[in-house]
Amino acid sequence: MTPDDTRARKRWLAIVGSRLAGSAGAVFGLILAARSHDWPVKVLGVAITLSALAVIAIVPASLAHRWRTPGS
Numbered sequence: 001m002t003p004d005d006t007r008a009r010k011r012w013l014a015i016v017g018s019r020l021a022g023s024a025g026a027v028f029g030l031i032l033a034a035r036s037h038d039w040p041v042k043v044l045g046v047a048i049t050l051s052a053l054a055v056i057a058i059v060p061a062s063l064a065h066r067w068r069t070p071g072s
Helices: 003-035 039-066
Strands: none
Touching (some): 003 039
16 A cells, blocks of 8 residues: 555544534534423533534535645
């Protein structure tokens, strides 16, 4: 495996890892919001869910943009 292939694999794993972390955060927020009885905890669960969805949408795209091959 060439060094370029190794670097590409590590970058791909970082992008997939950020998506998985965001998905886990969204699930945690949904569970927190669904199982709580107090409204401040429900609001916290919704806020965690929305921020995790933003992470899923923004972080992988920004990493891909940063690591884009020059000239393409």
